[in-house]
Amino acid sequence: MSLVLEGFLNTVALTLLSFAGALVVGLVVAVLRIVPVPLLRGVGAVYVEVWRNIPLLAWLVLFVFGLPEVGVRMPLFWTAFTAIALYEAAFVAEALRSGVNSVAAGQGEAARALGLSFRQSLRHVILPQASRRVVQPLANIAIALTMATALAGVVGVVDMTRAAQRINLELAQPLLVFTGVGLCYLVMAAGIGFGARVLERRLG
Amino acid sequence: MFDAPGPRFRRRVFWVSVVSAFVLAGLVALGLRQFASGGELDAVRWRPYLTWPVWRYLLGGLWSTVVAAFATGVLAMAGGLLLALRPNRFTRAYAEVMRTVPVLLLVYVMLFVLPSFGVNLPLFWKLVVPLALSHAASYAVIFRAGVDSVDGGQREAGLSLGMPDGVVTRFVVLPQAVRHMTPLLVTQAVSLLKDTSLGYVVSYTELLFNGRVLANYNGLLIQTFIVVAFIYLVVNLALSRLAHRLEAGRARTAR
Numbered sequence: 001m002s003l004v005l006e007g008f009l010n011t012v013a014l015t016l017l018s019f020a021g022a023l024v025v026g027l028v029v030a031v032l033r034i035v036p037v038p039l040l041r042g043v044g045a046v047y048v049e050v051w052r053n054i055p056l057l058a059w060l061v062l063f064v065f066g067l068p069e070v071g072v073r074m075p076l077f078w079t080a081f082t083a084i085a086l087y088e089a090a091f092v093a094e095a096l097r098s099g100v101n102s103v104a105a106g107q108g109e110a111a112r113a114l115g116l117s118f119r120q121s122l123r124h125v126i127l128p129q130a131s132r133r134v135v136q137p138l139a140n141i142a143i144a145l146t147m148a149t150a151l152a153g154v155v156g157v158v159d160m161t162r163a164a165q166r167i168n169l170e171l172a173q174p175l176l177v178f179t180g181v182g183l184c185y186l187v188m189a190a191g192i193g194f195g196a197r198v199l200e201r202r203l204g
Numbered sequence: 205m206f207d208a209p210g211p212r213f214r215r216r217v218f219w220v221s222v223v224s225a226f227v228l229a230g231l232v233a234l235g236l237r238q239f240a241s242g243g244e245l246d247a248v249r250w251r252p253y254l255t256w257p258v259w260r261y262l263l264g265g266l267w268s269t270v271v272a273a274f275a276t277g278v279l280a281m282a283g284g285l286l287l288a289l290r291p292n293r294f295t296r297a298y299a300e301v302m303r304t305v306p307v308l309l310l311v312y313v314m315l316f317v318l319p320s321f322g323v324n325l326p327l328f329w330k331l332v333v334p335l336a337l338s339h340a341a342s343y344a345v346i347f348r349a350g351v352d353s354v355d356g357g358q359r360e361a362g363l364s365l366g367m368p369d370g371v372v373t374r375f376v377v378l379p380q381a382v383r384h385m386t387p388l389l390v391t392q393a394v395s396l397l398k399d400t401s402l403g404y405v406v407s408y409t410e411l412l413f414n415g416r417v418l419a420n421y422n423g424l425l426i427q428t429f430i431v432v433a434f435i436y437l438v439v440n441l442a443l444s445r446l447a448h449r450l451e452a453g454r455a456r457t458a459r
Contacts, residue, residue: 036217037217037224039221040224053394053437053441053444054398054436054437055398055401058433059433061404062429062430066426069244070238070241070242070244070426071238147306147307150306150308150309151306151308154404165312168312172320174316174317178309178312181309186305190304
């Protein structure tokens, strides 16, 4: 039974921490992609393309088994966290960017016509409108991330899915174990969806 | 989002570019030094990847990846179409569950649960069936969004011209829906191809699993998985580019 609890806690911790990390890195990458410096825009674009076109499992294997060989040693949990956060950051960056782009160009032009600087128009005109529109896409990424943490089980982190598989070997009660774990994921996703709706209403 | 840059602004952009170029070069150098210190950059460790047998093995894996992705795509699209055409309580619940339960959990059910009930599929299907079950829900969402994105007036116009319902759907609604859906379908194809890497768990000999076998055999772990990641990158980028090309071509003919 303690295995279930450990798996559940690991999945929750991995989800929350990686999402926080992905938000921070994703925000930086999104800013890189819209600044008026061609070199930085290129760096942002390369980051997004490289991370999201390679499977997360390949990243996890590379990080967990590869990093120690080049002398970077971290606890297993934090290696998995790094890989998942950096991977999902590419998706967060794209969601943020398309949120900013979805604000009509006329809004930015109007702000400039009123004499607002680049920073002022971003702060007072663009971002308030964009923030409402990115809540739903970000919630979808958070749900996808919850599912993605299961892959950390393949490289050895005892997450919920991994725990289910191990318990099943001992208990041989597959239906009970796997349905229970599936329900846990459903509840987590429902929680994220609920949080997103509350946030959207507050911003709206 | 910015005005045409003036001289002062252009100067600032220039200096920011120079500084960030230096920072970037520094970071790359630091990373390379870290790699070199472990001897990972030695030519000996990369030479196997210039030989044909290694590539033949990896490309064989890529072929299996593509076959699995294709089979999954066909099944998932068929399932998605069924789900999208019959929106009722069951299909909605199905889509909701599949959107939140990890594919890996379904794979484990295939691997460890079903055999004890006497259902023991070949490896290929142990990978493809869970993927198809999961991706069918995503395709259903895409199809619904595509059909909903076509303005209702289009259907009404077709009907008022006396076309039968099926003809309106086939010749008026679907062509426009497909055009709207193309970007999402490409994203989905890329995500599907990436998900076949679960063959690593199933022991289906696709690209990532072959990478593992190769790394176990020659001990060149980092090099092998960097090459494997690079193959994924090239294939997925090519997939996106191809779709953009098609898109551009169709946009021209539509005008």
